[in-house]
Amino acid sequence: MEETISLKALFQILRKRLWLITLVTIIAAIISAVVSFFVITPVYQTSTQILVNQAKNEQQLYNVGAVQTNVQLISTYNDIIKSPAILDKVISSLSLEKSSELLSEQIQVASSENSQVAQIIVQDTDPKRATEIANTVATVFKKEVPKIMNIDNVSILSKADFATSKSPVKPQPILNIAIALVVGLMVGVGLSFLLEYLDNTIKTEQDIENILELPVMGVITNIKDVPKVTNVQRPDMTARVPQRGETFGS
Structure with missing residues (x-):
């Protein structure tokens, strides 16, 4: 069965992996800046x-x-x-x-x-x-x-x-950083789709229908734990047994 993916699903993938895309882009820009300013000799x-x-x-x-x-x-x-x-x-x-x-x-x-x-x-x-x-x-x-x-x-x-x-013609830090941002963004997006493609875990009812090609008949919801009752006064089990000739309360 040919798999199709909607534009909405693509945006959902990007939104879910937005932190990864941002991280890769920032790291690429930082590396480019460090190399341009501190590693490459100006020409x-x-x-x-x-x-x-x-x-x-x-x-x-x-x-x-x-x-x-x-x-x-x-x-x-x-x-x-x-x-x-x-x-x-x-x-x-x-x-x-x-x-x-x-x-x-x-x-x-x-x-x-x-x-x-x-x-x-x-x-x-x-x-x-x-x-x-x-x-x-x-x-x-x-x-x-x-x-x-x-x-x-x-x-x-x-x-x-x-x-x-007196002004160096290369490296051009601003241009290098801009290129690094674009490359980092592309790598982040590609990595996000790759991770999503490799993720075969089932998370939603829609995943079950897509994988098993069977309709979902019912869903068991999460049941919260019943809160424990504390500070409950228990009856005094150590009361003295009355002797012969004694009455309760004497």
Whole structure:
């Protein structure tokens, strides 16, 4: 027989297990807050911009073909910026105790479509060090790219500013707690339905009808205990038996 459950029954299950849902949700939020504030190391982000642009001569003010060439070169520059040829010099200049592979993971090069401007984004656990890495990468790249590609068309458009990188970009405690609340709520609801599904005890007449598929003919109600009578005076069983010639009361 196919089992069906009504919407009212679902709400009754949730209401009965409301304490469990609330407890799981609160625990999830607390764990997320503790991890976000005290466990995960804050990461700071800063960025600098470089401009890829051919030098203009007096006879040519604007050349669409040159601009398109510069845009196509940006994707090549992205790989060069994160290569050991650039990052090894950055590590040496800043005396960083890490390899070029690890430093490359902290750097991201982004550019808008059909734009000659590339953005060097650096993330680090120290905001000052992140700023120094971003500016040094841009400077070293500008200096080394003419030797690598035999062209000189890179200029630094804006440098990374330490003041703009004082706020960590991750972790984001508020977002993490909000996600934990949603996840905790979902886990609490799922756990409530699981416990209800595993509970095969009979509690009501409706459970008997559903399990045995038989109508209930009668119900024995709970009989309260009869209160005990206390402080009842019992007759005196130790009265003296009258002797011969004596009368009661003498």
